Amino acid sequence: MHQIAEKIYWVGIKDWELRLFHGEEYTTHRGSTYNAYVIKDEKTALVDTVWTPFKEEFISALDRDIGLHNIDLVVVNHTEADHGGSLTLLMEKIPETPIYCTKKGAEMIKKYFHRDWNFKIVKTGDTVDLGEYKLVFIEAPMLHWPDSMMTYVQGPGVLLSNDAFGQHYATPQFFNDQVDRCELYQEAMKYYANILTPFSKLVRAKIDELKALNVPVNMIAPSHGVIWRDNPMQIVEKYYEWANNYHEGTVTIIYNTMWGSTKKMALAVAEGIESVGIPTKVFNLGKSDRNDVVTEVFKAKGILVASSVINNGILSDTAAILEMIKGLKFKNKVGAAFGSYGWSGENVKIIEDALQAAGIEVVLEGIKVKYNPTEEELTLCKDFGRRFGEKILSLGENNK
Ligand code: FEO
Numbered sequence: 001m002h003q004i005a006e007k008i009y010w011v012g013i014k015d016w017e018l019r020l021f022h023g024e025e026y027t028t029h030r031g032s033t034y035n036a037y038v039i040k041d042e043k044t045a046l047v048d049t050v051w052t053p054f055k056e057e058f059i060s061a062l063d064r065d066i067g068l069h070n071i072d073l074v075v076v077n078h079t080e081a082d083h084g085g086s087l088t089l090l091m092e093k094i095p096e097t098p099i100y101c102t103k104k105g106a107e108m109i110k111k112y113f114h115r116d117w118n119f120k121i122v123k124t125g126d127t128v129d130l131g132e133y134k135l136v137f138i139e140a141p142m143l144h145w146p147d148s149m150m151t152y153v154q155g156p157g158v159l160l161s162n163d164a165f166g167q168h169y170a171t172p173q174f175f176n177d178q179v180d181r182c183e184l185y186q187e188a189m190k191y192y193a194n195i196l197t198p199f200s201k202l203v204r205a206k207i208d209e210l211k212a213l214n215v216p217v218n219m220i221a222p223s224h225g226v227i228w229r230d231n232p233m234q235i236v237e238k239y240y241e242w243a244n245n246y247h248e249g250t251v252t253i254i255y256n257t258m259w260g261s262t263k264k265m266a267l268a269v270a271e272g273i274e275s276v277g278i279p280t281k282v283f284n285l286g287k288s289d290r291n292d293v294v295t296e297v298f299k300a301k302g303i304l305v306a307s308s309v310i311n312n313g314i315l316s317d318t319a320a321i322l323e324m325i326k327g328l329k330f331k332n333k334v335g336a337a338f339g340s341y342g343w344s345g346e347n348v349k350i351i352e353d354a355l356q357a358a359g360i361e362v363v364l365e366g367i368k369v370k371y372n373p374t375e376e377e378l379t380l381c382k383d384f385g386r387r388f389g390e391k392i393l394s395l396g397e398n399n400k
Helices: 052-065 087-093 103-113 181-213 233-242 261-274 290-299 316-328 347-357 375-395
Strands: 002-005 008-010 013-015 032-034 037-040 044-047 073-075 099-101 119-121 127-129 134-139 149-154 158-162 219-222 250-255 280-284 300-306 334-341 367-370
Touching: 002 219, 013 052, 052 087, 073 087, 087 103, 099 103, 103 119, 134 181, 181 233, 181 290, 181 316, 250 261, 250 290, 250 316, 250 375, 261 280, 261 300, 261 334, 261 367, 261 375, 280 290, 290 300, 290 316, 300 316, 300 347, 300 375, 316 347, 334 347, 334 375, 347 367, 367 375
Parallel strands: 044 073, 073 099, 099 119, 158 219, 250 280, 250 300, 300 334, 334 367
Antiparallel strands: 002 008, 008 037, 013 032, 037 044, 127 134, 134 149, 149 158
């Protein structure tokens, strides 16, 4: 238990060992935390729990530090197992305790945990008096699931924002001003790019709604990572920017190669793009972390995707990342394709179709090289890169 504000305590778990989240989908190089909070006023409220593997540790510490029977109400901001995963064990001990959640939250809890507890369904603006403080609920559907909501603690002005504004980032410290700012923003951006991008329109609408409430926000305590106490609105402003078709005007090249020909092409294409002054990053997908690459796609204006041909198709890592990019629904990015082939040569068309299906406008006809590129063909690749760079420049900053 760690006090984060007057009468408010962090009672979560720091998961130092976590390296993959959402099953095997999301890499967490710096671990993560599952943040749950207790507000100890005249009434005591527990907001969220922790992931299932930590349920015994969590409940035992909660019993020791707070006393389970002193908990007057439980708030479930979000059902997903990393936050709702200790509910069954908790509710075995205090089965009559009311659970405040959204309508969707109650439905999901029933489907996930196959239990029917004392649900109190809340909507935006509903409140619970704790004594000096008051909890105000704010529905936040799709941030990150349909059931999600935030809980604002009126009095100290603490927003318990659940997934929004979080980071998969385990640190000994609790607050944003105590940790390395570069690491913090790297993890916050990776989280946004890989999890929240498809919901960007909703993110902006929710931020507008939060601002319109015109209430003091002195601290934003998400359900993962560190708590924003130093200028907490900085992450809200950052989310607003990230949710607005974000890019940094750069190019990201992602490729797979079997015998190095597509790699040679990628490096020549990068040289061509940089010749017009656009910073370009190059990733071999077979050797790169896919979530880090997705973050680089998020930052780029131009996406070049390449693969050699295998079995009349493209290499599996390229296919996988194109599927991820499609699901994340990036907006306002342009792309093109290239790659080497031996005899059938389907790669460029497959990639171009996938880019278009992902909403990325293909602005340049792709290029192919048979077998191993000659010096002349590498010059053509360089020229292809230069023309792609010029396309990006022609779009201008007002395209952002
Ligand atoms: Fe951290 Fe959507 O769960």
